[in-house]
Amino acid sequence: MRRVSRIAVAGVATAALAVTVSACGSSSTSSSSSSSSSGGAKGLALAYDVGGKGDQSFNDAATAGLDQADKEFGYKSTAVEPQDGESDADKVQRLEQLAKSGYNPIIGVGFAYAPAVKEVAAKHPKVTFGIVDDDTIKADNVADLVFHEEQASYLAGVAAAKATKTNTVGFIGGVDVPLIHKFEAGFKQGVQDTKKSVTVKSQYLTETAAEGGFSSPDKGESAAEGQIDAGADVVYAAAGLSGQGVIKAAAAHKIWAIGVDSDQYKQDALAKYKDSILTSAMKNVQGAVFELAKSVHDGKPETGEVRGSLENGGVSLSESNPAFKTNADIQAAVKKAEAGIKDGSIKVKSS
The missing domain is CATH 3.40.50.2300 (Response regulator)
Structure with a gap:
């Protein structure tokens, strides 16, 4: 598909994360992340675009990538729902809490996350971030997951x-x-x-x-x-x-x-x-999410533009x-x- 960034992530959803994230978007965990948190458990985090989980389309494809990573790497990942009418500041707060809670990579599912990903990635250079459908962020720890x-x-x-x-x-x-x-x-x-x-x-x-x-x-x-x-x-x-x-x-x-x-x-x-x-x-959003996770897991997080095409199966x-x-x-x-x-x-x- 494409040359995606991956996830080496740490941390599980703590009570503090659940409380704070609920202020700017409800938390929705994958099936493998529904168990209680335990020290040292790893996971990636998805911040959903409008429509959220259950859209039978874009967001659900990202969820499938998260579930695949959880199954293959034993992660306990999390996914956070958007709120109606939320601001960029709300998105920044959401991503900040995920980063502070040890998730890595953290993926904004949709171009609306671009300003927030750019701001939070600069504050957390050791965390890999992904942004789906935006190619404007040029940073050493950000993968722009885009498609033809x-x-x-x-x-x-x-x-x-x-x-x-x-x-x-x-x-x-x-x-x-x-x-x-x-x-x-x-x-x-x-x-x-x-x-x-x-x-x-x-x-x-x-x-x-x-x-x-x-x-x-x-x-x-x-x-x-x-x-x-x-x-x-x-x-x-x-x-x-x-x-x-x-x-x-x-x-x-x-x-x-x-x-x-x-x-x-x-x-x-x-x-x-x-x-x-x-x-x-x-478009292989599932593959983009999984491959970004895999790259982090392998210790070689890919960043920069990762573009899916007919040629590469994206x-x-x-x-x-x-x-x-x-x-x-x-x-x-x-x-x-x-x-x-x-x-x-x-x-x-x-x-």
């Missing part, structure tokens, strides 16, 4: 163009920010390169994350209903927890949804809708739905596009 989301989205666009019968497909972004523009740009290019007659309808749920663009399934469902009414029979959502509403609407209208970040066909919470999830544009398109895997036309087009991106003959736009 536009590449997986391009493949999603190819699949959508091959699957549509109405020649209209939709893109729903959670928040109107540069990161989500990458998903849209890749998807549109994939559609248009595959079938120029297909129209792509794009919509963003909110201007800012604080307005709930990544955490409101009802907003996603309403937006999808509008696109379906306008003729879309394939809808791709890059909207975190809000994407669950998009998938629900797609299932209700018996059209295709395309998932994001995780293989949403396999998510338990979406099981009743899975036959409507054609594929998912995945992004991909899922094939869990038999309707996708057995469709020869879609498979041929996707495989051709993937080869073109890898050999450089296809240059995918990121905006």
Whole structure:
């Protein structure tokens, strides 16, 4: 996947950590970290992005990486939920308490953590920090865990163009920010390169994350209903927890949804809708979290930019739905596009 930083971490959640962290976000431990703390136990810490654990997407992929590290290294890790409307100061306080409690590495799951990670990492140079979806922090103890989301989205666009019968497909972004523009740009290019007659309808749920663009399934469902009414029979959502509403609407209208970040066909919470999830544009957040943990465990924490791509397995398109895997036309087009991106003959736009 990519060259991630890892976790060599120490300490378990103490009562002081639980009390202090609850002031700026509820604490949510992994299954392996639910036992009481014991001196010398090690663990990594995740500070969740909006939507928190249970989004069946971005945050849950990070949780899977934490669980994998706990299982392999015997860690007792922790994960902390966000609060509605929290400030950068709240995030700083959260990361400070995790660092003081001995967790290492500490990973901010989402670009909103960039200012806090930059500030706290400077105060704790012996702790390795990770930030998912941000490449702006240049520090000796910070790993920027980023992805070529536009590449997986391009493949999603190819699949959508091959699957549509109405020649209209939709893109729903959670928040109107540069990161989500990458998903849209890749998807549109994939559609248009595959079938120029297909129209792509794009919509963003909110201007800012604080307005709930990544955490409101009802907003996603309403937006999808509008696109379906306008003729879309394939809808791709890059909207975190809000994407669950998009998938629900797609299932209700018996059209295709395309998932994001995780293989949403396999998510338990979406099981009743899975036959409507054609594929998912995945990024290996699980691998990024685990590899950062492993590097710290091995005593060689990786830092700097760690970017996942199609070439290194950091992004991909899922094939869990038999309707996708057995469709020869879609498979041929996707495989051709993937080869073109890898050999450089296809240059995918990121905006």
